[in-house]
Amino acid sequence: MADTSRRTLQLLSLFAARRRWSLGELAARLEVSDRTARRDVETLRRLGYPVTTVRGPAGGYELGAGHPLPPLLFDDEQALAVAVALQTASTSVLGLGDDAARAADTLKQVVPPALRSTMDTLRLTTLRNYWEFPGAPIAPSALRAVGSAVRHRHVLAFDALRADGTRPDPHDADFAPPRRLEPHHLVVWAGRWYLVGYDLADDTWRVHRVDRLHVHTPTATRFAPRAVPGGDVAQLVMTTHDRGDTVSTWECVGTARINLPAETVARWAPGGSVVEHLDTDHSRLTIGAWSWAGVAGILTTFDADLSELEPPELVAAGRRLVQRWGRVSDR
Known part of the structure; x- marks a missing residue:
């Protein structure tokens, strides 16, 4: 009886997440046979829940409208x-x-x-330090404004902020008039929020860091959806090199091609670094440190083959580290 009650609650939880399920899907989620899943559905019906049978190849069971589910039903x-x-x-x-x-x-x-x-x-202690936090948190107001524009397909007007979060004044050399963009997707990658949209000024797809945008009053101007180039939003974000990422200010900044995919490098790259997607197995990492040996040491932590190192000072530092480790005694 206890197992039946538990499965009944689990069934309600499934119908709360999605109104229609096939018999096979329900049986798999409940980890029971198709016959037992049918009996569990009948139990819901006896309790007064309007579960209807949907005929046809795409059929199954559907929870009808007009009957509220118990609030906050979690497994x-x-x-x-x-x-x-x-x-x-x-x-x-x-x-x-x-x-x-x-x-x-x-x-x-x-x-x-x-x-x-x-x-x-689970009690988490969230560490926000150099190694584990690759992007600064964004303001909830900016997230709501951008998310609403994406959902309702409203053209978005915004000013681009500097890397330090300041907004250029009209008399500044880097001042630019507000941009108008069709916002199509809101993406989280490597701890940063990106807006993927179609720029109406130059008819080009753009990727913007949300924390680098000053959003203006919603325009309420609707637009028709467009397909992103290549049909893959994640690929577009990873392969766009001018998406607003900038390397933190360090005395030494270097770059290298790594024989690892961008999503792997981005997961472990230090904050303030820039990861570029090259292909499915390679990426480029630009990082900074207080010394060239520090840059070389960070690159070494990925334990993967490196190439195309720049500048020459980084290559020299790597060679010095090789010689230094070669002199390490077995003692």
Whole structure:
């Protein structure tokens, strides 16, 4: 009986996430036979939930409209996912720490004790240091404005900010009039938020760092959707080299081609570095450090073949490190 009740709650959770499921999908999610899944659906019907049978090749079961689902119905895995998401939200969006904590407390008040215990299982300490935080968090207002424009397909007007977050004045040499962009996708990659859109001034696809945008009042001017070049948004972000990333100010800045995919390098590259996608197995990393030996040492941590190192000072530092390690005694 306990297993049946547990599966009934899990069924409700599945229908809360998606209204229509095939019998095979339900059986697989519940880890039971098709026959048992049918009986569980019948149990929901006896409880008053309007689950209808959908005929045909794409058929299955569908929860009808007009019957509210129990609020905040989570299974253990969903509760753990919410706990992790809330605890890591403040690492990419500025000022969400207190709000995320309050949201977690609110959820704990309305979920059953067992799920409350699950949410308390994982307590994260989020480190925001040079090695583990590749991008600065963005303002919630900017995220809401850009996200709303993407969802409603409204043309976005914005000013480009400098790398330090300041906005050029009209008398500054780098001042430019507001840009108008069709915002198509909001992408998170390597800890940074990017806006992918079609620039109306030069009829070109652009990738912008969201934290480098000063968004103007929404235009409410609608646009028709376009297909991104190549049909792959992630590929477009990774292969666009002028997406707004800049290397942090260091005494020494070097670059190298690494025999690793960009997504792997971006995952572990220090903050303030720039990762460029070259092909499926190679990328280019531009990083800075207080010395050329420091740059060479960071490149070595990826434990992959390197080529096309620049500038010559970096190559010389690498050779010195090889000689130094060659003199290391077995003692």
